[in-house]
Amino acid sequence: MRSWIWTLVLFVAAVALALVLREHGGNVLIIAQPWRIELSLSLAVVLALVAFLALHWLLRALNWLGSSPGRLRAWRGRRAQRRDVELLERGWINVLEGHYVQAEKDLSNLMSRTRSADRKVLAGLSAARALHLLGETARRDQALRLAQEGAGQDARLRQAVDTVTAEMYLDQNRAEEALALLEPLQDASARFLHGTRLLLRAHRQLGHADRVYELTRLLLRRGALDETQARQFIRESTAQRLAQVEESGWNAVWGDLSADERLDSDVALAGAQARARLGQPAESARILEASLGRRLDDRLLRLYAQCDAAQAGQRLGHAELWLKSNPDHPGLLAALGQICLAAQLWGQGEHYLERSLALRADTHIHALLGNLHDALGHPDQALRNWRLACQAADTDVPVISRLLPAADTRGDPRFEETDAVDEPAPPSAPHAASGVYVQDETDADAMPVAAPAPEPSASTPVASGSASAEDDYFDTAPIPGVDMSQTSDHGAR
Secondary structure, three states, rough: OOHHHHHHHHHHHHHHHHHHHHHHOOOEEEEEEEEEEEEEEEHHHHHHHHHHHHHHHHHHHHHHHHHHHHHHHHHHHHHHHHHHHHHHHHHHHHHHHHHHHHHHHHHHHHHOOOOOHHHHHEEEEEHHHHHHHHHHHHHHHHHHHHHHHOOOOOHHHHHHHHHHHHHHHHHHOHHHHHHHHHHHOOOOOOOOOHHHHHHHHHHHHHOOOHHHHHHHHHHOOOOOOOHHHHHHHHHHHHHHHHHOOHHHHHHHHHHHEEEEEEHHHHHHHHHHHHHHHHHHHHHHHHHHHHHHHHHOHHHHHHHHHHHHHHHHHOOOOOOHHHHHHHHHHHHHHHHHHHHHHOOOOOOHHHHHHHHHHHHHHHHHHHHHHHHEEEEEEEEHHHHHHHHHHHHHHOOOOOOOOOOOOOOOOOHHHHOOOOOOOOOOOOOOOOOOOOOOOOOOOOOOOOOOOOOOOOOOOOOOOOOOOOOHHHHHHHHOOOOOOOOOHHHHHHHHH
């Protein structure tokens, strides 16, 4: 459209110029000794325009010829840049698709050919990522070193290299090395959210509960962390902090939690245990009551049931209120039974424990019933419940009814001498004394037991230095330190 407009403008200018020159006739005289040139005005104007255009195109041609080397260099640079971009894009796509071998080849080729520091660093980091996923740690570290050298003193590129390196270290559980790279990147404003997330991951691997709590709060305020995951991190870190808290630091830890976080089962359990450890059972009970009032948890109920007789009455009242809305909760019934045992309410405790056992049989309930019957002086029932508790703890343990005593084989005809002698043989010791268990004949898998070797008679010649029948039965191997000394004594004699 623009070309048509300019064409129309040129036609209008040409017509206007023709009309002007037609009505303004005249001559143009050019005197240049020894020449005298006389032209009409119209021809002079046309020649001036032609000369101007010719001079203009001549100057442009000369400029084009003069700038050819620069333009050639620029063209070669654009071609190299296009080639680098193609290699980089292809490498990234291969990394995303999981073709790590091909990606490493393309990116290594780019890293060796490109002259751009940015592309060299990007190629090195991408190649290191591919090698990291391939498990080639040595080559990965070499690629990271090349990327570090390519970054030079550029703060932005060095930060990228440190971040990628720290992330790979975290994949290998090398949290301390990753922390050394990430700490300088962390600032008060936490503008580098990815680096902050990596820093949180490093502190979680190292178990730094205080730093995990602070970084989780920071990322949660900035919306850089999933809320469900953040709540989990807060629960875990708070439980670790409460496990180590002292009386002086209790308010700083517990007061920083919201009301909803204090009612969480894990947090309430850790807080109650901390209060009990600090010698404040009443505060521990209040924390448990607040959380159990929202949702019953077996862990909290077991801890709540661990009390002495002085606290049993108050805790029993709270537990009975919860029982009205949860009449068939086995953990609550077991807790009520345990509290009754602490208050020495034997009948009521047995009633609650039997109701709980009807709903769920586990080690804890059987053990409580065993303790109850033991306190009442019923040893058989106590032993039975303790055995059931052991079986409930590990169902893979075989149940053995009783152990059979060692059998006396002196009257067994299978062990009698086949060649009887006139004089009565002295009674031998019971065969069970040798430590061999003999199975009953009714057992289908019973193995025949060999008869004991007969004692040598007096008429049987015995060579000097030969072992006796007793030595033939037992192991005749020399005992170091004993037989060697005896042998040396005989030799000396």
